[in-house]
Amino acid sequence: MLNSKPLGPHLLATTLLIGTALPGFAATAADDYLSFKFSPETPYYFENGKVDFGTYNGFRRYHSECHVCHGPAGLGSSYAPALMKSMQVLTFNQFVDVVIHGRTGLDERVMPSFASNMNVLPYISDIYAYLKARADGVIGTARPDKFPKVTKNAQAATN
């Protein structure tokens, strides 16, 4: 007859550990760029000098829509503040709120509302990711290298 010893604590612990790796349990950090998904807690993926495609897209969107006031790579200009410090303080929701609603500063300088700008609104998390990576010192002022865009199929294959 087969050994019918009940599950010992050791085996039980192993089973629990494996359980946490199953799909449905949110991973806090992605193992590779294929399984990476944006979240406010882990907004970008960075490995070997390359960022995920969304963060790279954020670089492009930033430089087409925000650069004119906030300067190259978020460094600021005479009109609008640098965003490096802001990005260490603002939550994702606060960031989205400012970009969507805009704001008029005490000195009457205006941060416009981007609520109807389709070059910004759909990519707001990409821009956030880019600026966070900048503020964290992960990427410099130059155009970052990128991993290829992840298709839904490629992502499904890793899940």
Ligand code: HEC
């Ligand atoms: C027309 C100029 C202009 C453009 C374009 C612009 N901003 Fe601003 N932005 C400002 C000004 C001016 C302020 C400061 C407002 C104040 O004093 O409260 C500001 C403030 C902000 C803040 C708040 C900073 C903080 O510390 O609270 C964020 C975040 C921000 N901008 C992000 C963006 C992003 C992202 C874009 C591009 C999608 C963008 N801005 C485009 C002028 C601009």
